[in-house]
Amino acid sequence: MTYLPQILFCTLLLLAGYSFYTRFRSITKVIRLGRDEHLNDQSGKRWKNVMMLALGQKKMFKYPLVAFFHLIIYVGFIIINVELLEIVLDGALGTHRLFLPFLGEWYAVLINAFEVLALGVLVVCIIFLTRRYVLAIWRFRHSDLNGWPSKDAAIILVAEIVLMGLFLFMNAADTLLQEWNYSPYTEHLTGNFFVSSWLHPLLQKCDPVTVVLIERVSWWLHIAGILLFLNYLSRSKHLHIILAFPNAYFARLTSVGKMSNMPDVQREVMYAFQPELATGESSPAPLKFGAADITDLSWKNLLDAYSCTECGRCSAACPATQTGKKLSPRRIMMATRDRCEEVGALLQEGKKFDEGKTLLHDYITEEELRACTTCNACVEECPVSISPLDIILQMRRYLIMEKSAAPQEWTMMFGNVENNFAPWKFSPEQRADWTKTI
Ligand code: SF4
Numbered sequence: 384m385t386y387l388p389q390i391l392f393c394t395l396l397l398l399a400g401y402s403f404y405t406r407f408r409s410i411t412k413v414i415r416l417g418r419d420e421h422l423n424d425q426s427g428k429r430w431k432n433v434m435m436l437a438l439g440q441k442k443m444f445k446y447p448l449v450a451f452f453h454l455i456i457y458v459g460f461i462i463i464n465v466e467l468l469e470i471v472l473d474g475a476l477g478t479h480r481l482f483l484p485f486l487g488e489w490y491a492v493l494i495n496a497f498e499v500l501a502l503g504v505l506v507v508c509i510i511f512l513t514r515r516y517v518l519a520i521w522r523f524r525h526s527d528l529n530g531w532p533s534k535d536a537a538i539i540l541v542a543e544i545v546l547m548g549l550f551l552f553m554n555a556a557d558t559l560l561q562e563w564n565y566s567p568y569t570e571h572l573t574g575n576f577f578v579s580s581w582l583h584p585l586l587q588k589c590d591p592v593t594v595v596l597i598e599r600v601s602w603w604l605h606i607a608g609i610l611l612f613l614n615y616l617s618r619s620k621h622l623h624i625i626l627a628f629p630n631a632y633f634a635r636l637t638s639v640g641k642m643s644n645m646p647d648v649q650r651e652v653m654y655a656f657q658p659e660l661a662t663g664e665s666s667p668a669p670l671k672f673g674a675a676d677i678t679d680l681s682w683k684n685l686l687d688a689y690s691c692t693e694c695g696r697c698s699a700a701c702p703a704t705q706t707g708k709k710l711s712p713r714r715i716m717m718a719t720r721d722r723c724e725e726v727g728a729l730l731q732e733g734k735k736f737d738e739g740k741t742l743l744h745d746y747i748t749e750e751e752l753r754a755c756t757t758c759n760a761c762v763e764e765c766p767v768s769i770s771p772l773d774i775i776l777q778m779r780r781y782l783i784m785e786k787s788a789a790p791q792e793w794t795m796m797f798g799n800v801e802n803n804f805a806p807w808k809f810s811p812e813q814r815a816d817w818t819k820t821i
C-alpha cells in the first residue's frame with residue numbers, strides 16, 4: 384500500500400512518455416514522406432544558426448520588448464523544468480526534496496532562482512494574453528486564426544500560468560509546514576523561498592492538514608500538468624519549442640532571394656537565349672514538375688510546416704495580405720501542416736492517403752498562389768527560418784508546367800517568350816525596329 388503513490392507515478396510517467404514517443408514517431412513518418420533535399424553541408428554554419436536563431440532568438444530581437452518577454456517565458460520554462468528532474472526522482476523513489484542533502488544551502492539559492500523565473504513567466508503570460516485577446520493586435524485577430532488556432536494559444540498561456548502557480552503553491556505550503564514544525568516536513572529544512580512566501584498569508588488561514596493536502600495536490604497536479612503539457616505541446620503550434628532547433632540547423636544556407644531552378648528547363652531556355660552557355664548532360668525528366676501535395680514537397684518544407692509558430696510576422700509583412708488579397712503566408716504554412724496531420728492520421732490507421740484530396744485545391748487555392756509577388760518579405764521576417772514562398776513557388780510550378788493552368792495574360796506572355804524569346808508579341812527580327820523611329 385505504501386508503494387501505491389510510486390506505482391501511480393511511474394504508470395503516469397510511462398503513459399505520458401509512450402504517448403509523446405508515438406506522436407513524435409508519427410510526425411517523423413510524415414516528414415519522411417517529403418522529397419529528398421540535401422541540407423547536411425557546412426555544419427559549422429548550421430550550428431551557428433542553431434545558436435543564433437533557435438537558442439539566441441536573433442530574429443525576435445527586431446522587436447526588443449516582445450523579444451525580452453518571449454525570452455523570459457522561454458528561458459524560465461526551460462530552466463524551471465530542470466527542477467522536474469528532482470520531482471521525477473522523488474515521485475519514482477518515494478522521497479521528498481531528494482537534492483536537498485546534496486546541495487545544502489545552494490538548494491535554497493536554486494529554488495529561489497526558479498521562483499523568480501516562475502513569477503516572470505506568470506507575469507509575461509498575463510501580458511501576452513492581454514496583448515492577444517484584449518489589445519487584439521492585427522496579426523492575432525486575422526481570420527487565419529479563427530477557431531482552434533486562437534484557442535490553442537490561450538490554452539498554452541493559461542496552462543503555463545497554472546503550472547507556475549502550482550509550483551509556487553507547492554513551495555509555499557512546504558515552507559509554511561516547516562515553519563509550523565509539522566512532521567515530516569521538518570526533516571527537510573530548505574530555508575526560505577522568497578517569492579512563494581508571499582502566499583503564506585493565504586495559507587495561514589488553513590489548518591496544517593489542509594496545507595499538507597494543498598502541498599500534495601499542488602505537487603501531483605504540477606507534475607501531471609507538465610506531462611500533459613508536453614503531450615499537448617506536440618499536437619499544437621508550440622511544437623516549435625522543440626522543432627525550432629532542427630529547423631535552424633537544416634535552414635537553407637543560400638540567399639533567401641535565390642529561387643531553385645530546374646536545370647533541364649534552364650538548359651532549354653539557355654538554348655533559346657544564349658546557346659553558347661547551354662552546356663551539360665540532360666538528366667531524366669522528373670516524375671512531376673512542382674508540387675500538388677505534401678509528398679511532392681521536400682522534407683524541409685514539411686519540417687517548416689510543423690515548426691511554424693503561427694506568429695503571423697510573415698503575413699504582417701506580406702504585400703498581398705496587406706492589400707487585402709486572399710493570400711496569407713501564415714495560412715500557407717498552417718494549411719500544409721493541416722494536410723500533414725490528415726495524412727499522419729490516415730497512416731496511423733494503416734490507411735492509404737491517396738484519397739483524392741491534395742494540398743493544392745483542397746487546402747490552398749490557385750487564387751492564393753497567384754497573389755504572391757515573390758518579394759521574399761515572409762522569408763526575411765520569419766523568426767524560425769521558414770519559407771512559405773518555397774511552397775508557393777513549387778505549387779505554382781505544378782499549375783503551370785503540369786496543368787497549363789495560368790491566367791490568360793500569363794499564357795500570352797509564356798507564348799511570346801517561347802516564340803519570340805521576349806515577353807512581347809514582336810518577333811526577334813523586329814526587335815531593333817524602334818531605333819528607326821529616332
Ligand atoms: S513572397 Fe509572396 S507570400 Fe511572401 S511576403 Fe512576398 S508576396 Fe507575400
Ligand code: SF4
Nearest residue numbers: 691692694695697765
Ligand atoms: S511562417 Fe514564420 S513568420 Fe510566418 S507564422 Fe510561421 S513562424 Fe511566424
